[in-house]
Amino acid sequence: MESNNNNLNLDMEKDQETTFDYSKRAQWLRAAVLGANDGLVSTASLMMGIGAVKQDVRIMLLTGFAGLVAGACSMAIGEFISxxxxxxxxxxxxxxxxxxxxxxxxxxSPTQAAIASALAFTLGAIVPLLAAAFVKEYKVRIGVIVAAVTLALVMFGWLGAVLGKAPVVKSLVRVLIGGWLAMAITFGFTKLVGSHGL
Known part of the structure; x- marks a missing residue:
């Protein structure tokens, strides 16, 4: 009799898992993943862009920090209004x-959404800042930023896919390509503009 009750409980738990509406997670998941990914990619891209024309680690870090603050404020305000x-x-x-x-x-709650977005953005933006903070050699620093951002993109892509019960590989590829493109385009265009003395 006890084993029948255990089986019944297990069946009920499985039913709850299969009938759980994952779309209810969509709003907070979207805001968290978007915020963290945006913080990661935009800050890394800013740092790569400035790194294309200035090899000074201090300038790169200040640019990244300014991007973190501006982006977190922008995300918070945008999410609050939305x-x-x-x-x-x-x-x-x-x-x-x-x-x-x-x-x-x-x-x-608009306030909770704003705070969550700002925190998520900050979490993402800290990755390239920490990656660059301790590396003096310019080329190594660029490589470390790309590697750290790639690892974080994989983690964010995987987390978003798992929490949303979406295909993991598809999510990872989309997130990685988007992040790499953003960094490459920012680096390339800034290098181009910087080389023409503007």
Whole structure:
């Protein structure tokens, strides 16, 4: 009898796993992965771009830090406005449907979304900054940044795929190619512009 109960419990747990709506994770997952990936790629690209014309580690780190601060603020403000707009729409819809009553506690918090986006961006942006901080040799520093960013892109891509129950390889390839392209384009165009004395 006890083994039947255990089997029943296991079956119920499996049913809950298979019927879990992964789309409910979409909003926070999207914001977290987007924020971290954006912080990683944009900061690394800025650092690579400035590294294309200035080999000084201090300038590269200051550029990366400025990118971190500006990007985290931008992500927080953008997410706050986006979620607040959604919040207003949902509150208005609730009022129409229920004759003026609203259950705001079920709605997403714009402030929490803003903080989460800023933190996620910062987490991603720290990777290239730390990678470059301790390497004086210019070419080695560029290589270390690319390697660290590649590793982080793989981790973020894998995490996003696993949490969202999406195909892992497809996610990894998409994230890697996007990150590499951003760094290469920024490096190349900045080198081109810098070589013409602008």
């Amino acid at each position: 979620v607040y707009s959604q919040y207003d729409i949902e509150v208005a819809q609730m009022k129409r449907e229920s004759g003026g009553e609203t259950k705001k506690e079920k709605l997403p």
